[in-house]
Amino acid sequence: xxxxxxxxxxxxxxxxxxxxxxxxxxxxxxxxxxxxxxxxxxxxxxxxxxxxxxxxxxxxxxxxxxxxxxxxxxxxxxxxxxxxxxxxxxxxxxxxxxxxxxxxxxxxxxxxxxxxxxxxxxxxxxxxxxxxxxxxxxxxxxxxxxxxxxxxxxxxxxxxxxxxxxxxxxxxxxxxxxxxxxxxxxxxxxxxxxxxxxxxxxxxxxxxxxxxxxxxxxxxxxxxxxxxx
Amino acid sequence: xxxxxxxxxxxxxxxxxxxxxxxxxxxxxxxxxxxxxxxxxxxxxxxxxxxxxxxxxxxxxxxxxxxxxxxxxxxxxxxxxxxxxxxxxxxxxxxxxxxxxxxxxxxxxxxxxxxxxxxxxxxxxxxxxxxxxxxxxxxxxxxxxxxxxxxxxxxxxxxxxxxxxxxxxxxxxxxxxxxxxxxxxxxxxxxxxxxxxxxxxxxxxxxxxxxxxxxxxxxxxxxxxxxxx
Numbered sequence: 267x268x269x270x271x272x273x274x275x276x277x278x279x280x281x282x283x284x285x286x287x288x289x290x291x292x293x294x295x296x297x298x299x300x301x302x303x304x305x306x307x308x309x310x311x312x313x314x315x316x317x318x319x320x321x322x323x324x325x326x327x328x329x330x331x332x333x334x335x336x337x338x339x340x341x342x343x344x345x346x347x348x349x350x351x352x353x354x355x356x357x358x359x360x361x362x363x364x365x366x367x368x369x370x371x372x373x374x375x376x377x378x379x380x381x382x383x384x385x386x387x388x389x390x391x392x393x394x395x396x397x398x399x400x401x402x403x404x405x406x407x408x409x410x411x412x413x414x415x416x417x418x419x420x421x422x423x424x425x426x427x428x429x430x431x432x433x434x435x436x437x438x439x440x441x442x443x444x445x446x447x448x449x450x451x452x453x454x455x456x457x458x459x460x461x462x463x464x465x466x467x468x469x470x471x472x473x474x475x476x477x478x479x480x481x482x483x484x485x486x487x488x489x490x491x492x493x494x495x
Numbered sequence: 496x497x498x499x500x501x502x503x504x505x506x507x508x509x510x511x512x513x514x515x516x517x518x519x520x521x522x523x524x525x526x527x528x529x530x531x532x533x534x535x536x537x538x539x540x541x542x543x544x545x546x547x548x549x550x551x552x553x554x555x556x557x558x559x560x561x562x563x564x565x566x567x568x569x570x571x572x573x574x575x576x577x578x579x580x581x582x583x584x585x586x587x588x589x590x591x592x593x594x595x596x597x598x599x600x601x602x603x604x605x606x607x608x609x610x611x612x613x614x615x616x617x618x619x620x621x622x623x624x625x626x627x628x629x630x631x632x633x634x635x636x637x638x639x640x641x642x643x644x645x646x647x648x649x650x651x652x653x654x655x656x657x658x659x660x661x662x663x664x665x666x667x668x669x670x671x672x673x674x675x676x677x678x679x680x681x682x683x684x685x686x687x688x689x690x691x692x693x694x695x696x697x698x699x700x701x702x703x704x705x706x707x708x709x710x711x712x713x714x715x716x717x718x719x720x721x722x723x724x
Contacts (some may be wrong), residue, residue, distance in 0.1 A: 320545055339609060345616040365654055371615040375608040375652050378602055380568060386573040386600040407652040415647040423604050423636040425594055448510050 274300040278392040278433075279333075279381050280304070284319030286458045286478055287396035290415055290444050292323060293453035294435040295394045301329045302390060306377045308337035308370065311351070315465035322457040331388075335380045337373070346370040364402050366473060368462060374407035375416065378432060382420055385430045393432045400440055410437050441481030449487055456490040467492045498608050499539060501518070504531040506609050507662075508562075508622040515687045515707055516665055517624035519673050522682035523664040524623045529674065530558045535606045537566035545693035551686040560617075564609045566602070575599040594633050595702060597691060602647065603636035607661060611649050614659045622661045629669055647704060670710030673716030678716055685719040696721045 278299035282288045283306070295301060305320040309312050317334075324332050340346070346369060354367070374397065381393045397408040406412065413434050420430050436444055440463040448455050460478045461468035468475050470493040507528035511517045512535070524530060534549040536542050546563075553561050569575075575598055583596070603626065610622045613667035626637040635641065642663050649659050665673050675685050688708045697704050699722040710717040 303606075340612065343612045343616050348575050369654070371654075372608055372612040372649075372652055375648060376605070376612060379604040379608045383569065383572045383601040383605060385591055402573050408653060409651065412648065412651045415644065418644040419604060419641065419648055420601075422638065422641045424602055425635060427600070 274298070276300065276392070277302055277388060277390040278394055279304050279385050279388070279390050280394040281377060281381060282320050283396075283484055284316040284323065284453055285460045285474070286397070286448065286481070287444060289319075289323055289396075289455055290448040290451070290453045291394050291435055291459040292327060293432075293448060293451035294344035294386065295392070296327055297451070299336055299392060301327055302331040302333065302388060303329045303386075304333040304335060304381055304384065306335050306337050306373075306380075309341040311463065312459070312461060312465050315459050315461075319459040323454055324455060326454045333384060337376055337380075340370055340373060340376070343371055357411070365406070368473065369405050372407065374405075374412070378416055382424065382430055382432075385487060386424050386428055389428075391429055391431065393430060395432060395434055396436050397434050398436050398439065398441065398444070400438065400495060410434070413437065419445070440484075441477055443485050444482035445481050445485040449485075459491070466495070467494045469493075472493050500547070501542040503527070505529065505621070506531055506617060506619040507623055508533050508614050508617070508619050509623040510606060510625070511549050511552060512625075512644050513545040513552065513687060513709070514625070514695060514703070515677065515684055515685045516627055516673060516688045518548075518552055518625075518684055518687040519677040519680070519682045520623050520625035520664055520699050522677060522680035523674070524589075524621070524662075525556055528621060530556055531560040531563060531613075531617060532556075532558045532614065533561065533606075533610055535564050535566050535602075535609075537602065538570040538691065541688070541690060541694050544688050544690075548686055548688040552683055553638070555683045555686060562613060564606070566605055569599055569602060569605070572600055594635070599704065601636065603634075604686040607645055610719060611653065611659055611661075615657055618657075620658055620660065622659060624661060624663055625665050625668065626663050626674070627665050627668065629667065642666065669713075670706055671713035674716050678714075688720070694724070696723045696724075699724050 278295045279302045280292045280295050282303045303324045417432050447487050460474045462472040462474045463469045501567045508531045509521045509524050509534045532553050593690050628638050646661050689703045691701040691703045692698045
């Protein structure tokens with residue numbers, strides 16, 4: 267796919283955590299853009315496994331430009347079970363109402379801001395992010411209104427000759443629709459990683475695993491990654 | 496001033512580069528809030544000197560909580576004479592039209608995003624930034640419209656129980672008015688540092704020095720820092 271990638275003129279930076287949503291987002295961006303991949307390391311529990319997924323998916327699409335950003339400060343900030351090992355990650359059945367412990371304070375604004383700095387210098391026209399509003403866990407920074415507002419900041423806060431847009435192709439989709447779209451576009455879902463807790467075999471119990479399992483089941487697609495149970 | 500600081504209930508994070516605008520912004524915030532200072536190290540030419548100014552001003556106000564954020568990625572991003580030593584900083588007389596070389600791509604959005612993450616966890620109600628629209632160098636991220644848009648992102652992208660506002664007390668002021676306000680509020684302007692090029696004695700020629708010299712002159716106030724000429 268590397269050759270095909272070279273013939274596309276406009277560039278897009280795809281934020282690729284390595285999870286299934288970002289994997290399908292990459293597949294959507296690949297339809298129109300030359301791809302640049304960006305991964306955020308915020309010293310989360312499963313960073314090593316996510317980085318492997320990132321590189322595997324980048325290899326699949328023949329992406330040369332790979333940017334790893336370090337948001338290690340989010341571990342210092344704390345306040346989230348994803349970065350603070352003294353806070354337990356909820357298993358889905360026990361989830362309390364409201365915003366879950368896995369919410370990382372203003373994380374997506376930080377990731378997007380760094381991506382836009384890169385986009386301005388690399389002359390990319392789009393920044394793709396696989397945020398999902400429905401079926402999502404109630405994170406305030408996964409809502410469409412948040413991205414609309416962020417695009418206004420990008421428009422006003424970058425040089426006037428730039429034309430960078432943050433694009434959220436999955437924002438209104440259900441998780442099962444995302445799986446179907448991924449299959450349609452040949453997204454390498456088998457290379458993606460969703461579990462918040464484990465790095466070898468997915469736990470099958472954390473909120474992210476539960477959403478993934480439900481999505482594949484509803485889409486009637488086999489999930490080829492390994493689960494403990 | 497430490498005792499006085501402890502009796503104020505609401506907290507504000509003040510973004511303190513160490514320059515004169517941020518110094519006066521700290522003085523404004525100090526009127527109403529318990530202060531937290533935040534400094535961004537983006538591997539700029541004069542970082543050491545700026546950090547000294549930051550700590551001197553923090554000592555002056557008796558500020559205990561001092562956060563240094565590392566935006567070293569902006570050096571990797573490049574595209575600015577402040578972080579790339581192969582690009583010359585314009586001396587003011589030679590300045591070309593449009594956005595100057597000292598513009599750092601989407602810098603303020605990155606600094607603000609990190610500050611808001613901290614504000615969410617430290618339960619601060621305000622983030623103060625000393626951006627100035629008039630008299631400023633044409634940076635897109637120093638305009639009032641940019642901060643209005645950013646506040647919308649903060650409102651939508653943080654937990655609903657938070658009430659964090661980005662406050663820009665100087666945004667509509669002239670540089671000479673800022674000097675006068677600083678004197679009125681006993682801001683320690685003699686501890687601030689503005690020069691983009693030197694760390695011992697200010698060059699007096701870069702765009703930042705030229706604006707500062709002009710401001711003090713117009714305000715008819717003596718600038719107590721040392722200049723080469």
